[in-house]
Amino acid sequence: MxxxxxxxxxxxxxxxxxxxxxxxxxxxxxxxxxxxxxxxxxxxxxxxxxxxxxxxxxxxxxxxxxxxxxxxxxxxxxxxxxxxxxxxxxxxxxxxxxxxxxxxxxxxxxxxxxxxxxxxxxxxLLDIESDYFEIPEVDYQAEFSISSKKINEIMTQLTSFGDIMNIKCNEENVTLISNGLNGEMKVNISVDDLSEYSITEDDDELNLFFGLTYLQKMCIHTKLSSEIGFSFGNNFPMKIKYDLGEDSHCVFYLAPKSDD
The missing domain is CATH 3.10.150.10 (DNA Polymerase III, subunit A, domain 2)
Incomplete structure (x- = not known):
């Protein structure tokens, strides 16, 4: 090989x-x-x-x-x-x-x-046996693409206020929120500022929570692609997709957190 x-x-x-x-x-x-x-x-x-x-x-x-x-x-x-x-x-x-x-x-x-x-x-080389997970097809309720540099900057700023990100999606905006002892940060992103955006019309506003540490350290990078695609759905992991070119891709799936 x-x-x-x-x-x-x-x-x-x-x-x-x-x-x-x-x-x-x-x-x-x-x-x-x-x-x-x-x-x-x-x-x-x-x-x-x-x-x-x-x-x-x-x-x-x-x-x-x-x-x-x-x-x-x-x-x-x-x-x-x-x-x-x-x-x-x-x-x-x-x-x-x-x-x-x-x-x-x-x-x-x-x-x-x-x-x-x-x-x-x-x-x-290591001698380790592992099985692959079968990843099912999911009809996500909201999907958008955004500049990798811009979302990386936003994620870094959000971590200054908490370790959990609350994301809300409706037909007009994507809102990212983080809060903690130091206060709250909210970022309102108009759908007009996104490269791509789609949301299921008959759904109420999506309201989901994810760990910022995992997002920033494990999922978000500026050098894989100029754009990052995000997909969301109730009771499903967040999907984060990088298009590497020539039909190649890198996808992360991040489990949601409860809103307790």
């Missing part, structure tokens, strides 16, 4: 992806299918589920040989450490053969650039 990434933007995106993942779990199962890479996992508290699919065409090259095992398990912390050791002029190469005990990661430098060096790592 061998995959490479040459494009600067995609290298940064790939590194950012594993930066987010390591905030959720210490161990991760990666499946290299015939035409895509697939990752699914959950945080230790079973509050947040992530589901990632990157098509083979997204990579510079994607080669799977007969006899190569489909699934490997990695330590997310050391994997991210290696991922973050790249420079602008490096090409990323991930490679293993058959049913390995190690995966080789290479940062190969541009031979025309002086002062750069190849970096080669052999990381020990």
């Amino acid at each position: 061998k995959v490479t990434i040459e494009e600067k933007h995609k290298k940064e995106l790939f590194v950012s992806l594993f930066q987010l993942i390591k905030n959720s779990t210490n161990a991760l199962r990666i499946a290299f299918k015939e035409d895509h890479m697939y990752i699914q996992g959950m945080d230790k508290s079973h509050i947040c589920l992530f589901d990632i699919k990157i098509m083979s065409a997204w990579f510079t090259s994607y080669e799977k040989n007969e006899g190569d095992t489909e699934c490997i398990c990695i330590d997310t912390n050391i994997f991210f450490t290696v991922m973050s050791m790249c420079s602008e002029n490096h090409v990323l190469v991930l490679e293993y053969e058959n049913d390995p005990e190690h995966i080789q990661i290479q940062w190969i430098h541009d031979k025309n650039k002086k002062g750069e060096f190849d970096k080669i790592f052999n990381l020990t």
